[in-house]
Amino acid sequence: MAVMSDYQHVLVGIDGSKQSEMALEKAISAALQNNAKLSLLSVINGERFPNTSTVGYGFIDRSVYDGAVKEMEKKLAHYQKQAEDAGVTNVDLKVKIGNAKIELGSKFPEANDVDLIVVGATGLNFIGRMIVGSTASYVVRESPCDVIVVKTDKENKPVDLQKTTYPEI
Secondary structure: OOOOOOOOEEEEEOOOOHHHHHHHHHHHHHHHHHOOEEEEEEEEEOOEEEOOOOOOEEEOOHHHHHHHHHHHHHHHHHHHHHHHHHOOOOEEEEEEEEOHHHHHHHHHHHHOOOOEEEEEOOOOOHHHHHHHOOHHHHHHHHOOOEEEEEOEOOOOOEOOHHHHHOOOO
16 A cells, blocks of 8 residues: 555554554554554543632542543554554553543544544444544544545454444434
8 A cells, every 4th residue: 555645654544443553554554654653542431520710610629530441552562562563663642531522532632743643433432422423523624634434354354343332223
């Protein structure tokens, strides 16, 4: 495959879904082809909760997320090893608490000079996607750089995303 551009920093969004694993495979390939840095980013949803401040809403004590952050850091370490075993020499990982759309679509890319974002077509949570809309759609619209939305496996074969993501439906 021909290299589309000379990407220096590839970001992949990881949420533990099959689609994010497919995105990781494509991001590893893009990083290898471009000899680029690869960042693995997972965002744990940090909703606002009512509090006693004059504003009325604030973020809950972040310590309630510690278990989820540690669990996702373990998963990302596994994916980091997968990327390094494939030959990517510069891999970093980050788990953030916040809004996945904003973190993936603008905050992290702008703060870290990302020039390619790779995301899965759908994520882990069907209900959440219905309520807040598609993270992938938001990232495509708002990103300051190129975005690849992954809908195929590593052999570029179509995947029935409905069945792989939501087998109970």
